[in-house]
Amino acid sequence: MNEQVNIIKEQVIAEETPSAREQEVLSVVLDLMVEEGDGFSMASVARRASCSKETLYRWFGDRDGLLTATVQWQASKVRMPKLDGDNLTLEAFAETLNEFAFSWLTVLTGDVSIALNRLAVSHAGNNKSSLGRIVLENGPFAMRSRLLPIFLMGHKASIITVQGDEAFRTFFGLVIADVQIRALLGDDKRLSKKQIEKFAQRAVEQFLTLCGSKQ
Amino acid sequence: MNEQVNIIKEQVIAEETPSAREQEVLSVVLDLMVEEGDGFSMASVARRASCSKETLYRWFGDRDGLLTATVQWQASKVRMPKLDGDNLTLEAFAETLNEFAFSWLTVLTGDVSIALNRLAVSHAGNNKSSLGRIVLENGPFAMRSRLLPIFLMGHKASIITVQGDEAFRTFFGLVIADVQIRALLGDDKRLSKKQIEKFAQRAVEQFLTLCGSKQ
DNA sequence: TTTTTATCGTACCGTACGGTACGGTTCGGG
DNA sequence: CCCGAACCGTACCGTACGGTACGATAAAAA
Numbered sequence A, B: 001m002n003e004q005v006n007i008i009k010e011q012v013i014a015e016e017t018p019s020a021r022e023q024e025v026l027s028v029v030l031d032l033m034v035e036e037g038d039g040f041s042m043a044s045v046a047r048r049a050s051c052s053k054e055t056l057y058r059w060f061g062d063r064d065g066l067l068t069a070t071v072q073w074q075a076s077k078v079r080m081p082k083l084d085g086d087n088l089t090l091e092a093f094a095e096t097l098n099e100f101a102f103s104w105l106t107v108l109t110g111d112v113s114i115a116l117n118r119l120a121v122s123h124a125g126n127n128k129s130s131l132g133r134i135v136l137e138n139g140p141f142a143m144r145s146r147l148l149p150i151f152l153m154g155h156k157a158s159i160i161t162v163q164g165d166e167a168f169r170t171f172f173g174l175v176i177a178d179v180q181i182r183a184l185l186g187d188d189k190r191l192s193k194k195q196i197e198k199f200a201q202r203a204v205e206q207f208l209t210l211c212g213s214k215q
Numbered sequence C: 001t002t003t004t005t006a007t008c009g010t011a012c013c014g015t016a017c018g019g020t021a022c023g024g025t026t027c028g029g030g
Numbered sequence D: 001c002c003c004g005a006a007c008c009g010t011a012c013c014g015t016a017c018g019g020t021a022c023g024a025t026a027a028a029a030a
Helices: A002-015 A020-039 A040-051 A053-060 A062-079 A090-108 A112-124 A133-136 A138-156 A162-177 A180-183 A193-211 B002-016 B021-037 B042-049 B052-061 B063-078 B090-108 B111-124 B131-138 B139-158 B166-174 B180-182 B193-213
Strands: none
Touching: A020 A040, A020 A053, A020 A062, A020 A112, A020 B131, A020 B139, A040 B090, A040 B139, A053 A062, A062 A112, A090 A112, A090 A138, A090 A162, A090 A180, A090 A193, A090 B131, A112 A133, A112 A180, A112 A193, A112 B111, A133 A138, A133 B002, A138 A162, A138 B139, A162 A193, A162 B166, A180 B111, A180 B180, A193 B193, B002 B063, B021 B052, B021 B111, B042 B063, B052 B063, B063 B111, B063 B131, B090 B111, B111 B131, B111 B166, B131 B139, B131 B166, B139 B166, B166 B193, B180 B193
16 A cells, blocks of 8 residues: 555656656766767766666666656657747748747757667667657657647648648658758768758748648 | 788678678578567577577677678668669659659668668767668668769759759658658558558659749 | 664676687588 | 588676665654
C-alpha cells in the first residue's frame, strides 16, 4: 500500500516535473550526450553530477530510464509558438511560416537536437526502448500538430488551397530537405544563420507557390 | 617490403572486391544488423557465418573494419540508372524523375537501408569511425551525383529553369520529406508500394511546377 | 538528543564482449 | 606423399560497464 503510493509518486515526479537536483543530473546527461553520444557510462554521469550511482538508480530505475527522463525533459522545454488570430493577410501568414521554418531549422541543426536524434535513432531498433517513439512524437509529430492549425487557418482564409497532411508533408520537405539527415550523418558543413534564413525564406516561397491560391 | 605489398594487397581486396567467402560473412553482418542493430557481437557473426573469430579479425582488422567493409560492400551493390540520351521531351524527363523517385523511396524504406543508416548515424558522433562519412557519400551525396547530370540535361533542354544544388535540394525535400527520419525513428507506419508511387508522382509534379519552364 | 531518511563516495560483483592463442583439420602446391 | 598456409572451433584473457551493497555524513523528523 505505502509502497504503491511511493511508486506512483516517483513516477509522477520523474515523468512530469523533475526536481531541481534531478534536473541538474539530466542536464549533465544532456551534456555528455552531446560530447560522447550514447557511449557515456552511468559512472561518468554520477561523477560529473556529484551524486552516487545508487541515487541515479533509485531515481531513474536503470540506464534506459535515465535516458528516457532526459529526452522527455528536453522535449518539455520546447514551447509552442504564438498563433495569430483572425487577421490573416498573406503577408502575415507567410511571415508566420517563415519564423517557424527558421526556428525549426535552427533547432534541428543544434548540437542538442543532433545528439538527441542520434540517440533515438540508434535505440529505435531495439524494441525494448521507447526513445525513438518519444523523439518521434516530440519531433516530427509535434511539429505537425503545431502546423496543422496554422494551415487550417490559412485554408479558411483562402490563402492556401490544401491543408492537413498534404500541406504538412510538402512544407516539411521544402524546409528540412537534406539538412537533418546530413547533420545526423556527421556532415561537416554547418549552416550559418544567414543560410538558414535563406533556406527558410526560399522554402516558404516555394510552399506558397505550390499550395497558395493563384490570384 | 614484402609485408608492405601484402598489406596493400589486403587493403585493396578488402575495399574493392571481397572474396566469395568474405561476402558470405558480410551478408551475415547485414542480416544481423537488420535484426539487432548495432548490438550484435563478433561471436554471433562467427557463429552464423561458420567461421572463427580469428578469421574475422585477420580479414577485417577489428569490429569497426568489419562494419566498414559491410557498409562499403552494400554501397557498391547500388547501381547507377541508365541516363537518357538527347531525346528529351518533358514526358521522358518527368518519367525518368518518377522512376528515380520511386526507386529512391523504395530503397530508403527498406530494412537494410534503415539498419545501415541507423548504424551510421549512431557512429557519426564517435570521431573514430568513418561509417557516417561512408553512408553520407554513398547515400545523399551519391544521389546528388546521379541527379545533377539529369537536371543539367533538363536545363539545357529548357525543361527546367534551375539546376545544381538548388534543384537537388528541392527535389530531395519533395521526394523524401519526412519519410526517412520517421522510418529511422521507428515509426510503425510502413509505406505500401501504392503510397510510394503516389508520393513519387506527386513530388515530381510539384518539382516541375516549381522548377519547370512555364509555357 | 535520538532516530530515521536521503544522499555521497567507494568498493564490489557478474557478465558480456572485443580481441588473442592454440590445437585440430582441410587443402593446394612442391 | 608431405608441408605449410588457411581456417574452424573453442577456450581464454582483460576490461569496461550496468547494477548492487555498504559505511559515512548530514539534515530532517520525532
